Amino acid sequence: MSQTATLSRPAVPVHVTLVTEPMGVLASLRAARRNVLSIIPAIATRQPMVSGRTGKRWHMVMDPGAIRRMLLENLDNYPKSIVTKNLLRPAIGDSLFVAEGAHWRWQRRTAAPVFSHRNVMNLGPVMSAAAERSCARVAYAGPRAVDMAADMVRTTFDVIADVTFSGDGMFDADAVHRGIDAYISEAGKISLFDILGFPDWVPRPGRLMSGGAVNEMKRVADAAVEARRARGPEGVPDLLDLLLEGEDPETRRRMNTAELRDNLLTFIVAGHETTALTLGWSLYLCAFDQNVQDRARAEAQAVLQGRAATGEDVARLPFVRQIIDEALRLYPPAGMISRTAQKADTLCGREIRPGDTVIIPIYALHRNHVLWDDPDAFRPERFADRKSIERYAYLPFGDGPRICIGASFALQEAVIILATLLSRFRFTPVPGRDPDPVMILTLRPEGGVWLMAEPMTPREQEESPA
Structure with missing residues (x-):
């Protein structure tokens, strides 16, 4: 349950x-099916x-x-939890996000060059074009409220479909999108079977509902991979070319069709869902604090001069980047990660036993009063000096060897789109329509991010404070 709107801005x-208060198994299950973050103790x-x-025994760790x-330091002792694997394997197989040990390492080595700085910059024009189309849709909607989360x-x-398959006619983007959405909305909800660690072959009622959509998604992706392999x-x-x-x-070793498909679907799911959430929350926060929005708009207008942002502009948009960093702190897309200890260990002077569930509640870590000043407040400027941020206190993309492989791609895309939108519109909140932060697999703004978008006239753009 989240803080709701009042007569004045909160x-x-x-x-x-x-x-x-402590929660039992059934109470925890009910709460987690509604919002995973609601089971985090305030302490x-x-x-x-x-x-x-x-x-079973669990530990939540907030100490960097x-x-x-x-x-x-002890990565192999803390593989992803059984719950995480059971939730995701039916959709993305043993791809980078789920695989462990040697199977993960060879996939990571193979895929890492795909996300080099040069390749990410080469994909920038696709991001700029998507930003232009978003601006056109917002302008066309006119004076009424727009759900910016949905947009x-x-x-x-659009970005991930284009950079993955270059608009390949063999790729049915809508079918993949339907499969992803069906799986997250129906099958992603934690079941009691997952918490108890039942094996994959025991049917999960919710997952059965989305099986058809997931199978269709895989069929479409397999066909696209084979067609590209034949065409060259x-x-x-694009990403598929680079992976091939x-x-x-x-x-x-090279990836076979199933391995390519599972990793492509991982990139598609992660590459659009998490960046979309970051942008939705960033726009909500900019509408929440008009002073922040004005400062970001001035920066964007000075750099862009009416055009869409590009990959080359990202380094010249530091405050826009700070807004994104702060949105990722307040609303991390992966608000909680779970591991299962394999061997005895000690964390914070406390005994960890084999089989214990060890959780990093990133949502609570990012709002920990020991680590952050006024942690619930929206203050983008706290990221002006990145060296002042303790590394393991801020984990929007994880860290260590398993840090998100597409982090630079996501940040470039987010800065390009947010800067372009802020340079052309003033966003204001719709009274009584604040989003509700709810996490099932990702931390979504339930109810949408409904904002009024007022186009900036050329004169307003010229007079915008620097």
Whole structure:
């Protein structure tokens, strides 16, 4: 349950009300099916570690040193939890996001060059074109309120479809989009079977509902991969071209069709869902604080001079980037990550036993009072000096060897789209329509981000304060 709108603007943006009393298994399950973040104890925002038992032993870790141990120093002892794998494997197989050990390492080595700085910059024009189309849709909507969360989903899906398949006629983007949406909305909800660690072959009722859409999504992706393999690249290489050419530098192994498909679907899911959420929340926050929005608009207009932002502009838009960084702090798309300890360990002086669930509640980490000044407040300027941010206190993309492979792609895309929109429109909130932060698989603004978008006239753009 989140803070709701009142007659005056709240002092801080919407946030999740964390629990103050212990919860049993069934109460935790009910709460988690509604909003995973609602099972986080409020004390997690003021302590380095919280432990308990809900069916099995669990620990929530907010101490940067202990998190570093989990994600870097003792990585192999903390693989992704059974719950996480059970939720995601039916849709994305043993791709980079789910795989462990040697199987993960060779895939990572093969895919890493795909997201080099040069390749990401080459894909910038696709992002600029999507930003232009978003502006056209917002302008066409006229003076009425626009759900910017929904438009950002459309915008970022356009980007990922274009950079993945270059508009390949063999790729049915709508079918893939339907499959992703069906899986997240129906099958992504935690089931009691997942919490108890039942194997994949035990049917999950919700997952059965979305199986047809997921199978169709995989069929479409397989056909596109095979068609491209037969056709070969044309023009600027897209993600599929780069993956087809990729090989593990150590073993010379290349991905087969199923491995390519699973990783492409991972990139498509992660590449549009998480960036769309970041942009939706960023626009909500800009509408929440008009002073921040004015400063960002002035920066964007000075750089862009009426055109869409490009990859080359990103370095000249530091305040827009700070807004995105702060949105990722307040509303991290992956608000919680879960691991299962394989061997005995010690974190924060506390015993970790084999089989214990060890959780990094990123939402609580990013709002921890020990680590952040006034943590619930929206203050983009806190990211003006990135060196002042403790590395393992801020994990929008994870960290260690498993840090998100597409982080630079996502940040470039978010800056391009947000800067272009802010340079052309003034966004203001719709009274009584604040979004509700709800996490199932990702932290979504339930109810949408409904904003009024007022076009900036040429004169207003000229007089915008620098």
